[in-house]
Amino acid sequence: MRAVLCGYYGMGNGGDEALLATLLQLLPMSVTPLVLSGNPQETSQRYGVKAVPRKSLAAVWSALRQSQAFIWGGGSLMQDTTSAINPLYYGGLMKLAQWMGLRTIAWGQGIGPIHRRSSRWITRWVLQNCDAVSVRDGASAQLLTDWNIPCQLAPDPVWALKSSHLPGFADLHSPRVAVALRDHAQLTPERLANLTKAIADFQTATQTCVILLPFQPVKDSAIANHIAQHLNGHHEIIQVDNPDQLKGVFRSIEMAIAMRFHGVVMAAAEGCRCFAISYDPKVTQIMKELSLPGWGLSSTDPLPLIPNDAGTMTQQWLEHYANGEGLSDVQVRSHIDRALLHAAVIQKVLTKSTDNL
Structure with missing residues (x-):
């Protein structure tokens, strides 16, 4: 099966690149990733995966049409501190994937800060319809509990990223x-x-x-x-x-x-x-x-x-x-062991999706 990975990828941020690297490390072998990236060529070369422009509607639409799952890949995607556009962009893609019948996972998320009522409404709306949600901090877990949305709480996924020596x-x-x-x-x-x-x-x-x-x-x-x-x-x-x-x-x-x-x-x-x-x-x-x-x-x-x-x-x-x-x-x-609970969430949803194909 193919899964679209959506995050702040290809934007030159080491933390978000670490989240993508961790997600790719933890994906089941049966899943082929398709990454939405700000720099598709660089993402493809660095990780050996297929990537498409994250702001190209045609490319994103095509990616969703040829996939069976959609994953928000970690980080503080649903927040409106840096930009009011964030909840609209990420929430819109999640809702589009849900309307198209894809399995949807909000993975390793840190929800907020969310200041606008519209942002909170969008966030709650899309999360309620996810097949699974995992969060990386207690405040996010408490917010979802208040919204009656079940979630898995575990440390940030990057705890589980395998590290290597930097030459020199x-x-x-x-x-x-x-x-x-x-x-x-x-x-x-x-x-x-x-x-x-x-x-x-x-x-x-x-x-x-x-x-x-x-x-x-x-x-x-x-x-x-x-x-x-x-x-x-x-x-x-x-x-x-x-x-x-x-x-x-x-x-x-x-x-x-x-x-x-x-x-x-x-x-x-x-x-x-x-x-x-x-x-x-x-x-x-x-x-x-x-x-x-x-x-x-x-x-x-x-x-x-x-x-x-x-x-x-x-x-x-x-x-x-x-x-x-x-x-x-x-x-x-x-x-690290608890961070791997994020991997278990993906495994459960995507294995179930594969069984139903």
């Missing part, structure tokens, strides 16, 4: 600290200046090699370049296009300072100490779940507010670097 990475100066920041309205110039000074002071105190990881280069590279210009010690800006190698980078990292959600996930999954900075409820959720130290950018966030001076930042990082610990092997294995 072991040759870099050690010990290493990774920094994965992103552009955001609440990361003001003043806060970025403080963070930059704090990272430079931290490096001076620890003599570490700072690895700057732009998860989405179009949004993250400017910050990475800015920080690099203020570092006197060993540092590298590394853009990793292969998701399993991106995750593998954290194998050889002593500590991560991560703002990107999947930067936090990958660091934790590889047993790396992690200090997080939250710009979104999804980051706050995983910080609370894993008891990670860190700050929030918003005064409404339940986390401690990011300090307004570099010295306090540096001191807290030094404390975590010296005395903090990553997750134990048992904790990591538990999260």
